[in-house]
C-alpha cells in the first residue's frame with residue numbers, strides 16, 4: 775500500500791471500470807458514472823498533507839486493488855472516509871487494513887473525528903466500522919447510517935500512549 779500520486783491516473787480509471795453497479799452505488803451513491811481523465815487526475819493528485827488517499831496495488835505495482843481515503847472537512851478538524859476494494863479481493867482484510875492506516879494518519883495529524891455515510895444495507899462496511907469502535911447512527915429517511923469515531927485528546931492536548 776502507498777499514497778496515490780500523479781502517474782496513477784490510468785490505474786485509477788481501470789479500477790473504476792472494473793466496478794460493478796453495486797460497487798458504484800455503495801461507494802458513490804450512484805451519483806458518479808464515469809471516471810474522466812480530469813477527475814482521475816484530481817483524485818490521485820490530492821494534497822496528501824491535508825487529505826489522505828491510499829492505494830493497494832498488485833505486487834508489480836501495475837493494478838489497483840483498493841483505495842481508501844479521507845477528505846478533510848472545511849473546518850479542518852474532521853474528515854470523511856471512503857473505501858473501495860476490487861470485488862475479486864474482498865474479505866481478505868484489505869478494507870480493514872486501509873481503515874487502520876487512515877485512523878493512524880488521522881491520529882498523527884491530531885484530527886478530532888472521522889466519519890462516513892454508509893448505506894444501511896452495506897453490512898460489510900458497517901461491520902468493519904463497528905469493530906473499530908465507530909458509533910453508528912441511522913439517518914432517518916435517507917437509507918444511510920452515519921459512522922463516527924471521535925479521536926479524543928487528553929488535557930495537555932497529547933494523545934494517551936495507549937491510543
Ligand SMILES: CC(C)(COP(=O)(O)OP(=O)(O)OC[C@H]1O[C@@H](n2cnc3c(N)ncnc32)[C@H](O)[C@@H]1OP(=O)(O)O)[C@@H](O)C(=O)NCCC(=O)NCCS
Nearest residue numbers: 800801856857858859864865866867868869870898899901
Ligand atoms: C466495504 C468494503 C470496502 C470492505 O472491503 P474488504 O476488503 O472486503 O473488507 P475486509 O476484508 O477487511 O472485511 C470484510 C469482511 O471480511 C471479513 N474478513 C476480513 N479478513 C478476512 C479473512 N482473511 N477471511 C475471511 N473473512 C475476512 C471481515 O471480518 C469482514 O467481515 P464482515 O463482513 O462480517 O464484517 C468492500 O466490500 C467494498 O469495496 N464495497 C463497495 C464500496 C463500499 O461499500 N464502500 C464503502 C463506502 S464508505
